[in-house]
Amino acid sequence: MPEATIEANRPGTTLLRAPTWNGAVTHLHITARAFLPMRPQESVELVAGRGIMGDRYMIGVEQGYYSEKPEEGRQVTLFESEVLEAISRDYKVEFLPEEHRRNITTRGVPLNWLVGRRFRIGPCLVEATRLSVPCRHIEQILDKQVFDAMVHRSGLNCRILVGGTVRVGDEIRPE
Amino acid sequence: MPQHITLVVRRAIPDGPGTRRLVLQDPDGWPLPRWKPGAHLDIHVPGIGHRAYSMCGDTARADTWEIAVKRETTSRGGSAWVHDVLNEGDVVAASMPRCTFPIADGAARHVMVAGGIGVTPFLAMAHEFERRRAEWALHVLSRGEPPCATALAGCAQTGRIRVYDTTKMARPSWDALLDGGPAPGLHSYCCGPQAMLDGFEEATGNWPAGTTSIEHFVPPTLPAAEGAKAYTLCRSTTRGEMEVEPGGSMLAALWELGAKVDASCEGGICGACEVRWLEGEPIHRDRVLTPERRRTHLLACVAQCSSERLVVET
Numbered sequence: 001m002p003e004a005t006i007e008a009n010r011p012g013t014t015l016l017r018a019p020t021w022n023g024a025v026t027h028l029h030i031t032a033r034a035f036l037p038m039r040p041q042e043s044v045e046l047v048a049g050r051g052i053m054g055d056r057y058m059i060g061v062e063q064g065y066y067s068e069k070p071e072e073g074r075q076v077t078l079f080e081s082e083v084l085e086a087i088s089r090d091y092k093v094e095f096l097p098e099e100h101r102r103n104i105t106t107r108g109v110p111l112n113w114l115v116g117r118r119f120r121i122g123p124c125l126v127e128a129t130r131l132s133v134p135c136r137h138i139e140q141i142l143d144k145q146v147f148d149a150m151v152h153r154s155g156l157n158c159r160i161l162v163g164g165t166v167r168v169g170d171e172i173r174p175e
Numbered sequence: 176m177p178q179h180i181t182l183v184v185r186r187a188i189p190d191g192p193g194t195r196r197l198v199l200q201d202p203d204g205w206p207l208p209r210w211k212p213g214a215h216l217d218i219h220v221p222g223i224g225h226r227a228y229s230m231c232g233d234t235a236r237a238d239t240w241e242i243a244v245k246r247e248t249t250s251r252g253g254s255a256w257v258h259d260v261l262n263e264g265d266v267v268a269a270s271m272p273r274c275t276f277p278i279a280d281g282a283a284r285h286v287m288v289a290g291g292i293g294v295t296p297f298l299a300m301a302h303e304f305e306r307r308r309a310e311w312a313l314h315v316l317s318r319g320e321p322p323c324a325t326a327l328a329g330c331a332q333t334g335r336i337r338v339y340d341t342t343k344m345a346r347p348s349w350d351a352l353l354d355g356g357p358a359p360g361l362h363s364y365c366c367g368p369q370a371m372l373d374g375f376e377e378a379t380g381n382w383p384a385g386t387t388s389i390e391h392f393v394p395p396t397l398p399a400a401e402g403a404k405a406y407t408l409c410r411s412t413t414r415g416e417m418e419v420e421p422g423g424s425m426l427a428a429l430w431e432l433g434a435k436v437d438a439s440c441e442g443g444i445c446g447a448c449e450v451r452w453l454e455g456e457p458i459h460r461d462r463v464l465t466p467e468r469r470r471t472h473l474l475a476c477v478a479q480c481s482s483e484r485l486v487v488e489t
Contacts, residue, residue, distance in 0.1 A: 035180045035271060036205045037237075065178055136451070136488075140271055141208060 023108030023172040025121065026081050027097035030055040034065040035141060038098045041168075046124045048163040051075040052103055065137055072159060073129025076121075077102035079155035080111055087149040095149075099142055102132065102155045109172050111156040118161065122170030125162035132157050178435070179219065179268040180208070182240070187263050191322040194292065195258055196231070196243040202266065206237040212299040213276035213390070216242060217439045217447055218253070219268040225439040225447065226253030229295035229366070229390070230272060231326060233302040240272075243323050245292040270437060273446045275463040276366070276390040278303060283360030285311040288352050288375060290367020292322045296390055297366065301330045311335055314352050316367070318342050349378035357382040366390035391462065394442020400458050403479035409486045410434055411453055419480070425487075426475040434489040436475055443477035450475055455485030 029038035033056055044052050051058035057067065057074055066074075079102035087095045097105045104121065114128040134150035186198040201207060212234055217225040232241030244257040261267070276296055279285070285304060287297045294315050304311040313336045315321050321338050330336055339347060353363050357379075363386065365375035372389055379387045403421045408428050410416075415432040419425060426448050429436050439447040443461035452473050458481055461474040475487070 032203055032205050033181055033201070034178065035208050036201060037208060039205070063181075143209075143211075 021108060021110055021113075021174065023106050025104055025166060025168055025170045025172060026107050027105035028166065028168055029098055029101075029103055029105075031101075032056060033063045034067075038101055040098060043165050043167040044103065045165055046076060046121075046126075046160045046163045048160050049075070050160070055103060065135075071129075071157070073127075074157045075160045076104065076126060076158050077132055077155055078104045078106055078109070078111055078158065079132075080109065080153070081105050081107045083150075083153045083155075086153075087146060091146070091149045093144055093146055093149065095144070095146055099138075099144070099146075100150075100155065101138060101141075104166070106172055112153065114156060118175040120171070120173050120175055122166045122172075123162070123164035124160060124166055125175060126158040126160050128156050128158050130157050131155070179270060182207075182267050182269050184261060184263050184265045184267065185239075187261065188325070190243060190326060191324045192320055193246040193258075194243055194322040195246075196241060196323060196326065197257070197261070198232075199240045199242070199267070199269070200238055204238055207240055208271060209237075210234055210240070210272035211274040212278055212303045213296050214272035214274040214299075215276075215296075215445065216240065216272050217270035217437070217445070218242070218257075220253050220256045223252040223256065225270070225437070226251075227439050227445045227447075229276075229299075231295040231298040231323060234299060235302065235306070240269075243292065243295050243326070245322055270439070270447065275444065275446050276364070276388060279362040279386075279388065282362035282386070283310060284354070284358075285309060285362050285364065286352070286354050286356070287311070287313045287364045288367070288371070289313065289315045289365075290371040291317050293366035293368070293371070293390070293392070294321060294323055294327070295366075297364070298323060298326050298330070300364075301333070301336070305330075305333060312354065313337070314339065314347070316341055316346065316371070349374060353378060357386060362386050362388070364388045364390070366392075368392065369395075389462075391444045394440050394444050395462065397443065397460050397477055400460060400479035402481040403458055404481060404483070406455070406480040406482060407484045408432070408480075409454075409484060411486055411488045421479065424476070425473075425478050425480075425485075429475055429487070429489060436489060438476060441476040443474050446474065448475040449473070451488040453486045453488055455480055456482035457485060 028041040028044050031038045056064035079100045084095050118127045132155035134154040182199040183202045185200050188196045190196040215227045215229045228242040246258045247254045315338045408419050417428045419428045437447040439445045457473045458479040459469050460477040
């Protein structure tokens with residue numbers, strides 16, 4: 001946990017500097033259409049203002065479950081690997097990186113802090129637009145009871161400001 | 176909104192009298208969602224609606240689904256469309272597979288009895304039983320050549336399938352078909368026309384609870400909804416409300432309230448209209464939900480209500 005947060009939690013103290021963090025890409029997944037299993041990738045191509053090449057929410061060729069509700073800020077989605085581990089531990093449900101249906105699985109990135117902020121993923125720059133919310137649709141696809149476990153920690157939706165190639169292992173850092 | 180699965184008909188194979196087996200894949204060959212033996216698929220028939228067909232392929236094939244459809248003389252339009260309109264290369268819209276006829280995992284032996292096109296779910300189970308090295312037998316009763324003869328021939332090397340042409344031989348007794356059961360560890364399954372299901376239910380009437388399974392082609396007569404009363408149906412997401420009379424359709428009321436709820440059989444056997452309920456006392460009349468599942472879900476096509484208010488999560 002960043003030390004500044006600890007300071008801020010002490011009565012009478014002032015937050016002197018912004019919390020810092022530094023993380024990485026652990027998994028990348030896309031799928032072509034609604035319902036289809038997510039396919040692992042070693043790298044993905046982020047296109048500024050549109051989405052991920054080959055993914056169902058690429059603007060202009062949308063074939064996602066929610067594509068009827070267009071959303072500019074859903075060009076790329078992220079999910080914490082720490083949440084996968086917590087759900088598996090606390091709910092006794094094996095929950096894997098290919099199952100949360102977001103594109104980028106992260107480690108060391110406090111996604112819930114980042115709404116409205118810009119950050120780098122490898123060479124790309126994104127802006128977080130809103131927290132993702134879970135949908136029971138995922139239980140239908142997985143045949144696993146994970147909806148309740150995902151509430152309030154279901155990942156992050158982002159707009160792509162600067163595109164490029166993102167690879168597994170790339171650094172994720174504040175702008 | 177693509178809240179369906181887009182499939183292309185890769186092959187349409189004649190497979191037995193009046194039977195067409197469809198090999199379905201994603202248009203770009205992506206893997207398809209996982210499914211379980213005993214599952215069925217709703218296919219959207221243009222201008223008609225959804226029609227449910229048992230999946231008869233092998234769950235181990237990640238990129239391919241199969242269904243087999245017999246042309247029904249009393250077709251409501253679905254089988255005629257599959258036989259007369261659908262061609263290889265055509266694109267169809269399908270639901271997620273739903274398994275309302277699962278393998279009994281705890282059983283040591285499995286005996287399946289199929290009538291005609293009722294063989295389809297058992298073809299998928301046969302692959303799974305072989306992988307598990309389970310003890311199983313499949314009896315197929317048909318008038319003449321059975322449906323899916325090619326697919327059955329593909330499992331012939333197992334030596335566990337018997338086909339009875341009832342135009343040439345006497346129909347075997349239920350006792351013979353059911354391996355003399357009930358017996359410890361034995362589970363029996365039946366899928367076929369209603370007369371066969373009635374016979375199966377009578378023959379297995381003394382079997383322990385949970386050791387038999389039935390797959391219906393068409394919805395059976397609904398049980399009475401004792402205690403049903405008029406109620407206020409409420410959607411949790413919109414807070415929209417509507418009064419529903421005793422015997423009235425919860426599904427129709429949900430549609431009128433703007434809820435997007437799928438439907439297929441509308442008789443409580445396919446599970447397409449399953450919704451989660453949050454408050455109230457639903458009366459379940461479906462044939463597919465387990466007691467545990469009923470504590471949280473209902474099938475809107477047949478459910479009634481015994482409380483003044485029912486809140487569903489839509």
